Amino acid sequence: MDQLTDALAASLDLVAGRCGDPTALVYDRLFARQPGMRDLFVNDPAGAAQGHMLQMVLETLTNMADGAAWPANMIRAERINHDQIGVPFDVFATFFDVVHETFRDAGGEAWTAEMETAWTTVLARAAEA
Ligand code: HEM
Structure with a gap:
């Protein structure tokens, strides 16, 4: 485990400890940003x-943080699968940002610079995919 993996894992633990299951928070934010996606x-x-x-x-x-291929x-x-169920490519990509923002807000003042770097690094890799 390297620093990136550790920081990402720590951010997930932080959010789990503060909010339990973050599913509702993530999808509330997604549907606020992409209202058309609720119907899916x-x-x-x-x-x-x-x-x-x-x-x-x-x-x-x-x-991805671990460097797996x-x-x-x-x-x-999944981008192709989702396009077929009605999630356009550009909308698909917004899910990663929605998760990042939800977790950062949920982490509050306990969200560290290392966690933020881990998320931006991993999301840049996801965007390259
Ligand atoms: C705004 C973006 C997205 C929307 C609106 C969306 C929507 C959906 C919907 C409606 C389903 C259920 C399909 C069904 O079973 O009928 C689904 C399933 C799934 N999505 Fe997404 N998706 C988004 C982004 C993503 C991303 C970025 C990934 C991962 C790379 C992903 C991975 C999956 C997987 C693995 C499933 C299967 C889950 C299951 O049914 O057990 N989705 N998605």
Whole structure:
């Protein structure tokens, strides 16, 4: 584990400790920014798909911090899958920023410069994918 991985993991722990499950916070912010996306989740009233998607995104970013190669492929594949279910490419990319901002706000004053650097570094890698 290097510093990037540690800082990202610490940020996830921080948010979990402060808010428990952050799923609702993330999707509230997403739907405020991309109101059209709410309708795509009509078949997910309990939020199971939302929770699973967020979990997958966090796992992908964590593995990206580790330098694994598969996350970039996974993002490329999901971009195409999501385009087919009605999530345009540019909207797809906004999810990463929404998660970052939600976590940073939830972390509050305990959010460190190392955590911020870890997120911006990993999101830059995701954007390259
Ligand atoms: C604004 C951006 C996004 C929207 C609106 C969105 C929307 C959705 C929707 C509606 C589903 C449920 C599909 C279904 O089962 O009917 C889903 C599933 C999923 N999404 Fe996204 N997505 C976004 C971004 C992303 C990103 C950036 C990733 C990761 C790279 C991702 C990964 C996944 C995965 C792995 C699933 C399957 C989860 C499951 O159903 O168990 N999504 N997404």
